[in-house]
Amino acid sequence: MVSTVFVNPKNGDTIQANQAITFAVKTNNLVAGSFTNPDNTYYAAPQTLQGGNIVGHTHITVQDLNGNINGEEPPNPQTFAFFKGVNTAANGQGQLTADLADGLPDGVYRACTLTSSSNHAPVIMPVAQRGPQDDCVRFTVGGNGGGNNNNGGQNNGQNNGQNNGQNNGQNNGQNNGQNNGQNGGQGQGGQGGQGQGGQGGQGGQGGFGGRRGRGRGRFSRRHYIA
Template structure:
């Protein structure tokens, strides 16, 4: 095959790829996405069928005020007894906690906001899921415990959730989900960064 022919083929492939990417993107870009979307327009409720949200992103913190979280208890070496009550403990930096709107009527309805020191105003959640297959993604619709951490952090900067009835025996994954005031994931100023959430795996024995 001649060099010219190879060049024409490569150029054609690149042009087709660029056209696909551009047109696929242009169909739903900018603030007009909900004008062309087939999803219902959001109204502040949690729609299990999906929806199109027009709320703007809002205020983004500077990179030296990005959110980061650690789970203090349980940790990877923790072995709890089945149905034993325990308290989940987490700590998040650069988050002004205690900002939590009504998830029934105000879900995603407000943009992200910062306090007068430039920290995101929001809250956190914890979710516990049973791990049946270590190498398979967990079903996001199934969880064994979920709790919104709505109150301001305590004097140590910690947020807690009481698992009053404990858990059945098994292997589990515990994750945090840090959110802005209206429950959307916290928005950061740069893509290359550490994660704002934490996950651990622990065991509950019989």
């Protein structure tokens, strides 16, 4: 029985807009590349077998999902962004391919295979309880869904934010340690130093807070780095 899987694009991929795309699938148990003239042979003969496998071909059809990759409304079957019958045999990697030279504009799309006999009728399987003969993937083109890139940016941003936070913490710890330590020496900011200065503020007890504030600030910095 025929079984198909998409090789390119993968489900959930994000690809560049208006750039050439090669759709590629692998299909088992299909003697691919048999394609009669649809003008005068369409559905004109039943499917045939060769070595127990159906003789026929596949198609690649692509539809715009109107920006919603998980939409719940079935797309109009009469509307498609790309359709091509693959009338060649599999390549050296066992793949059937269809090229879209101009690519696709920004959007969210579904690509599916339509596997047919030589005379373009859908392939007929010998049993009802089975897996499907065709495959579909959903993918994004261009800026509408640079999901992977955006996620990467968020992760980087978070990491940078953490680093900056650490650096700021170090600087603040030092500054607060110095300032609060000095204030603590005057008897004003002992508690304030404990609240912000980190350990450095404690140095404000005894009038030597300036130096001890600096020293404890450095200890606080190592703590933030860890």
